[in-house]
Amino acid sequence: MVTLSDLKGSEYLAGLVRENVVEAVKSGKEGSNRVVIYGPPGNGKTFLAKAIAGELGYEFKDVKAGEIDEGLPDVQGKTLLFLDEFEKFMDVQEIRDSIEDLSEDVLVVGGTNHPWNIQGLSEAGFNSLVFMPEPGPEARKAVLREFLGDGAVSLDLDRLAEMTDGFLPVDIHNTVEAMDEITQESLEERFGGSNPTTLQEWMEEAITQRDRLDRTAYKPLLEWLDKQ
Incomplete structure (x- = not known):
């Protein structure tokens, strides 16, 4: 089970979520059981959502957009129901x-x-919005530790x-996974024909071969945020 304490390098975000979501739910604040998390894809x-469930001691259930035709699962009691690609559900x-008929004990x-594609959020009771920014340096180091383990x-x-500025968690994960796909041509260009001898060199080479966050795709989200 994960909790907000597991958001290493993102303590500020964890604090905001703990205050504005977790404590609101615990106190029974009206409307606190309907939350939207938004941000670029692959950003955690x-x-x-799992950390919020862990913090509250709730069961975690998720539904993908492709499962819409099957309807929502039958959830009872203290459960966090996570709806991925939420705009398609709405x-x-x-x-x-x-969603409106779910028990008050269910945190949706x-x-x-x-988020700009979702109509009627307020009418459906979703007044709590949480923005997931791209990770800063400390958060990226935490993600690297998680994916590289003892290494x-x-x-x-x-x-x-510093080299992964603009990388999302999914980008770092894919970089680690792709280290064995580094081309011989890139090695010869960077190391003069000799292979990298340390994990540091392998990681640096893998990073240089990956694209950073597509700012073109990210632009609509930034423009939408500016208007809020």
Whole structure:
């Protein structure tokens, strides 16, 4: 079970969520059981939802957009129901009605990359919005430690965090996974024909071969945020 304490390097975000979501739910504040988490894809929205569930001691259940035709699962008691690609759920009137009919004990959390596409949030009771920004240097170091395990001990994480500026958690994960796919041509160009001999060198080479966050795709979200 994960909790907000597991958001290493994102203590500020964890504090905001603890105050504005977790404590509100615990106190029974009206409307606190309907939350939307938004931000770029691959940035840890599902992980944050699991951390909220863990913090509250709730059961965690998630439903993917592709499962809409099956309707919402039958959830009872203290449960966090995470609806990924939330905008697609809100497009289906029957699903919206089902959300409104859920017990007050059920915390419904929607995850979306496109909050501007969702109509009727307030009418459906979703007044609490949480923005997941791209991770800063400390958060990227925490993600590197998580994905590299014991190997992270020997690394210059400050340098790797600097090199991964603009990377999302999913980008860092894919970089680690792709280290065995580095091309011989890139090795010869960077190391003069000799292979990298340390994990640090392998990581740096893998990072240079990956694309950072697509700012073009990110632009609509930034523009939407500016208007809020």
